Amino acid sequence: MGEGYVEVSVVGTTETAEALADFLFTEGALGLVTEDGSEGSTGILIRASFPRTLSVERIVARLADYQRELEALGLAWGDGHIEVRTIPSEDWGRSWKQHFRPLPVGRRLVIAPPWEADRFPEDRRAVRIDPGMSFGTGHHATTRMCLEALETFLDQWRGDAGPRVLDIGTGTGILAIAAGVLGAERVVAVDTDPEACAGAMKNVALNHTKDRVQVLHGGVETLRPGMPFDLVVANLDTRTLCPVLNTLKVLVAPQARLVISGILIEEEGTVNASVKASELRVVTRQSDGDWLCLTLTPEAGDNCSVLPDLRSKGP
Numbered sequence: 001m002g003e004g005y006v007e008v009s010v011v012g013t014t015e016t017a018e019a020l021a022d023f024l025f026t027e028g029a030l031g032l033v034t035e036d037g038s039e040g041s042t043g044i045l046i047r048a049s050f051p052r053t054l055s056v057e058r059i060v061a062r063l064a065d066y067q068r069e070l071e072a073l074g075l076a077w078g079d080g081h082i083e084v085r086t087i088p089s090e091d092w093g094r095s096w097k098q099h100f101r102p103l104p105v106g107r108r109l110v111i112a113p114p115w116e117a118d119r120f121p122e123d124r125r126a127v128r129i130d131p132g133m134s135f136g137t138g139h140h141a142t143t144r145m146c147l148e149a150l151e152t153f154l155d156q157w158r159g160d161a162g163p164r165v166l167d168i169g170t171g172t173g174i175l176a177i178a179a180g181v182l183g184a185e186r187v188v189a190v191d192t193d194p195e196a197c198a199g200a201m202k203n204v205a206l207n208h209t210k211d212r213v214q215v216l217h218g219g220v221e222t223l224r225p226g227m228p229f230d231l232v233v234a235n236l237d238t239r240t241l242c243p244v245l246n247t248l249k250v251l252v253a254p255q256a257r258l259v260i261s262g263i264l265i266e267e268e269g270t271v272n273a274s275v276k277a278s279e280l281r282v283v284t285r286q287s288d289g290d291w292l293c294l295t296l297t298p299e300a301g302d303n304c305s306v307l308p309d310l311r312s313k314g315p
Helices: 017-026 057-072 088-101 140-154 173-182 196-206 238-250 263-275
Strands: 005-012 029-034 042-052 082-088 104-107 109-112 125-128 164-168 187-191 215-217 228-235 250-262 282-288 293-296
Touching: 005 017, 005 057, 017 029, 017 042, 017 140, 029 057, 029 164, 057 082, 082 164, 104 140, 109 140, 109 173, 125 173, 140 173, 140 228, 140 250, 140 282, 140 293, 164 173, 164 238, 173 196, 173 228, 187 196, 196 215, 228 238, 238 250, 238 263, 250 263, 263 282
Parallel strands: 109 125, 164 187, 164 228, 187 215, 228 250
Antiparallel strands: 005 042, 005 082, 029 042, 104 109, 250 293, 282 293
């Protein structure tokens, strides 16, 4: 990845801001900030940052098309103006320090930046994340749902030792670190982006979980069957997720769980077809807005769900 990143800004409205934000995340945004417009304005400014390795021209063209689709649906979609600028790496951190605030997730976690003081409720375990230039601070619905599913699994784990957890596409390392903080015995986190791996390793050290969390550069093909994992978490886009499901199945224990997200609800049929073809089955389904999180288990696993059904947060 080159130095710095590219910021794409667009003005939405109360009707379209969430849809535009979700769209930018599906296009590969590493992070996103929304700001209210100036006094008297109904506009909401959305600023999304992308790695310079992506084709920004393609993203802008698709964003313009998506704005026209929103207009065709009769939604007030803002002024339509899209701005692009290149931001040096050092400015990324300064921007996140302005907008990244502690976020309670689930029953026992709080996601916080390293510069926040230790003033959290006693029943909350802090996961410190310096986002660097990777995706994953808990503020996006897919990350939150994965954290909640991971927490539920660990709360109900009944093994003598903690479970073995695999995190695919770790980004900042947030899911792997949360697993370590909540009691996993061993966590392996992999990512194909070397810069993400470097940032994740720093976050692992920041959270004092180096004895439990190992970060590896590469994809699922770098892992070898042997010691099976009890839980796999994969917060990926659908195009990346579906082809690896069959490989992930080989890496898990017979009664293991796979938590997958990064899935738009409109893509559920495609994902379910891949799940069935990989001889997996859905144990629970959770949604938040336009996003979906599924918990899976191998077809050969026992028929008793370890995780309770989770009510949809969406409409």
